[in-house]
Amino acid sequence: MRLIPQSIKWMLGAALMLIAACQSAPMQSTAAPDVIPAASVSQAYTLGSADKVKVTVFGEPELSGEYVVDGSGNISLPLIDSLQVEGLTVPEFQKLVEQTYSQGYLREPRISAEVLNFRPFYILGEVAKPGEYPYSNGLTVMNAVATAEGFTYRANKKFVMIKKANSTEEIRVELTPGLTIQPGDTIRIVERFF
Amino acid sequence: MKFASRLISDAFRDITMRLPVIILAVSATSTTAAVAQDSFFERNRYTSVAERPQPEYDPVPLRAGAFDVQPQLGLDAGYRDNLFATENNTESDAFVQAAPSVTAQSTWSRHSLRGRLDATSVAYAENDTENHTDVRGVVDGRLDLGSRTEVTGSLAAESLNEPRTAAARIANAEEPVQYDHTRAALGAGHEAGRIRLEADYTYQQFDFEDVGLIGGGIQDQDFRDYDEQELSSRVSWAVERDWAVFLQGAYVDRSYDQVTPGAPNRDATGVIVRTGVNFELPNLIRGDIGLGYQSFDFEDQSIEDLDGLSIDANAQWFVTELTTVMASAQRTVQDSGIINSPGTVVTRLAAGVDHELRRNVIIGGELGFENRDFEEINRSDDLITIAAKTQWKLNRNLWMNARAEYLDQDSGAQPFSDARALVGVTIFP
Numbered sequence: 001m002r003l004i005p006q007s008i009k010w011m012l013g014a015a016l017m018l019i020a021a022c023q024s025a026p027m028q029s030t031a032a033p034d035v036i037p038a039a040s041v042s043q044a045y046t047l048g049s050a051d052k053v054k055v056t057v058f059g060e061p062e063l064s065g066e067y068v069v070d071g072s073g074n075i076s077l078p079l080i081d082s083l084q085v086e087g088l089t090v091p092e093f094q095k096l097v098e099q100t101y102s103q104g105y106l107r108e109p110r111i112s113a114e115v116l117n118f119r120p121f122y123i124l125g126e127v128a129k130p131g132e133y134p135y136s137n138g139l140t141v142m143n144a145v146a147t148a149e150g151f152t153y154r155a156n157k158k159f160v161m162i163k164k165a166n167s168t169e170e171i172r173v174e175l176t177p178g179l180t181i182q183p184g185d186t187i188r189i190v191e192r193f194f
Numbered sequence: 195m196k197f198a199s200r201l202i203s204d205a206f207r208d209i210t211m212r213l214p215v216i217i218l219a220v221s222a223t224s225t226t227a228a229v230a231q232d233s234f235f236e237r238n239r240y241t242s243v244a245e246r247p248q249p250e251y252d253p254v255p256l257r258a259g260a261f262d263v264q265p266q267l268g269l270d271a272g273y274r275d276n277l278f279a280t281e282n283n284t285e286s287d288a289f290v291q292a293a294p295s296v297t298a299q300s301t302w303s304r305h306s307l308r309g310r311l312d313a314t315s316v317a318y319a320e321n322d323t324e325n326h327t328d329v330r331g332v333v334d335g336r337l338d339l340g341s342r343t344e345v346t347g348s349l350a351a352e353s354l355n356e357p358r359t360a361a362a363r364i365a366n367a368e369e370p371v372q373y374d375h376t377r378a379a380l381g382a383g384h385e386a387g388r389i390r391l392e393a394d395y396t397y398q399q400f401d402f403e404d405v406g407l408i409g410g411g412i413q414d415q416d417f418r419d420y421d422e423q424e425l426s427s428r429v430s431w432a433v434e435r436d437w438a439v440f441l442q443g444a445y446v447d448r449s450y451d452q453v454t455p456g457a458p459n460r461d462a463t464g465v466i467v468r469t470g471v472n473f474e475l476p477n478l479i480r481g482d483i484g485l486g487y488q489s490f491d492f493e494d495q496s497i498e499d500l501d502g503l504s505i506d507a508n509a510q511w512f513v514t515e516l517t518t519v520m521a522s523a524q525r526t527v528q529d530s531g532i533i534n535s536p537g538t539v540v541t542r543l544a545a546g547v548d549h550e551l552r553r554n555v556i557i558g559g560e561l562g563f564e565n566r567d568f569e570e571i572n573r574s575d576d577l578i579t580i581a582a583k584t585q586w587k588l589n590r591n592l593w594m595n596a597r598a599e600y601l602d603q604d605s606g607a608q609p610f611s612d613a614r615a616l617v618g619v620t621i622f623p
Binding site: 153191192194 | 514517550551553
């Protein structure tokens with residue numbers, strides 16, 4: 001986190017305005033920039049610890065980059081203090097960054113963000129390859145089982161045990177084709193006896 | 195291809211529960227390893243509960259050069275409530291049983307050689323005259339002449355004790371009758387496209403020891419000694435990859451060492467012809483069913499021929515991956531062991547189920563019916579057997595077994611019922 005005195009911020013802002021007046025191609029255009037599409041980001045996905053986010057600030061390559069949400073749900077970006085982003089959707093995060101940069105650092109910042117590395121999910125029990133796998137948007141339990149190379153011959157296909165990331169207990173859930181999971185979930189496929 | 199049939203044996207010394215799955219798997223594949231992957235006669239689509247390997251719990255054989263060697267020791271304690279298989283005044287007793295064995299199996303990519311030596315020693319708490327030890331040794335091999343032709347050979351020698359439930363049992367014998375059984379077999383098989391040809395020659399010799407009688411005297415058993423030769427062949431045609439039809443024929447020659455004056459000459463020759471189907475269908479069923487006709491002609495022309503239906507069938511139904519149901523049926527002509535009966539028609543029906551409750555826990559049940567219809571004497575025995583069993587594999591070195599069995603024989607000559615229980619462990623190095 002970088003702390004810049006208020007006077008310096010004003011001077012930078014004035015300098016930027018001067019440069020902008022001299023350039024034929026303004027640094028901060030009022031036209032909508034080419035936003036990098038976020039191919040796999042869901043409106044419903046919320047940021048959490050260990051998420052890796054790519055932030056692109058239009059016209060500011062020094063401010064653009066890939067950043068990781070830390071264990072306390074904060075993300076550190078150049079020029080601004082650590083931001084609390086836990087639980088924010090990607091659009092909400094984009095808006096927060098824009099608001100923060102516009103407070104004395106940038107004029108009409110244009111921010112695009114995409115999650116590069118979702119928090120993984122965990123699957124264990126009666127699957128061929130239990131382990132940790134990357135999450136993707138809209139993942140269902142059946143998708144997760146397929147990722148783990150399928151059920152074993154002893155798997156119970158009627159219900160599964162799921163432990164949410166922020167929970168300490170498993171819940172038993174009927175296994176349906178549309179049952180979705182969230183990043184950080186731990187799925188346990190139980191054994192059947194008959 | 196023959197599948198192991200879980201017939202309930204009079205010999206409570208059922209060591210098949212002790213065999214590591216790896217040994218069963220090796221035995222099952224040893225007769226088919228010569229066949230190429232695109233064979234019309236390969237039957238390995240399904241895996242039964244008993245066949246399924248469990249690497250976490252199956253013993254790891256010792257490597258000795260090009261052989262995998264698997265020693266094991268079975269230790270059991272049991273109880274029987276009718277030791278002498280009598281109708282009245284039954285005698286119950288507890289016993290302990292030790293069953294060491296060692297099996298060596300070659301690991302060559304072509305050909306196969308397997309040797310096994312095992313013994314079962316039983317000691318009773320009160321009736322020590324019934325104590326006995328059975329010893330068995332077998333060597334069998336397969337020579338692969340190309341990918342579709344094989345020659346097989348087998349040599350076996352056993353020193354056994356006849357159970358008191360046997361039809362030929364002697365009520366006042368002071369101990370079980372001992373006998374030696376030797377067997378030599380030679381076979382060949384060849385596949386050509388959809389056709390498979392098989393031929394086998396088997397020679398067996400049975401030699402019974404005289405037995406002492408309670409109160410004095412010796413009961414001669416030499417009249418029971420006999421040799422048997424069987425020459426059989428089978429031609430199969432694979433209609434589809436899933437099933438094949440076959441025609442099977444066998445010639446049997448049974449010759450007794452001696453003819454007792456006043457008793458019939460039990461020497462016989464027999465012809466067996468069967469046709470049937472061998473299959474492994476997509477609907478989870480695998481089997482080999484043969485039906486036909488058998489005719490045994492006795493040297494003594496005064497003895498009526500034994501002829502009639504011949505059956506040799508077995509099937510497995512893979513209900514689920516955790517449950518396998520087995521069924522088998524046989525109808526054959528065998529030695530009766532009784533001096534006045536030249537032979538006996540034996541009809542066996544058996545059904546069983548194995549269920550894999552956990553990867554290391556198998557439970558099962560068996561139901562059997564056996565009818566022995568004796569030639570020339572007015573005797574017909576019906577034996578029903580019901581059994582429940584479980585096997586708990588603790589780890590690769592220690593398994594636990596338990597079995598409960600009930601036998602009930604309806605017979606004009608030897609009716610009895612016998613309840614048995616057995617618990618024990620099998621130890622692997």
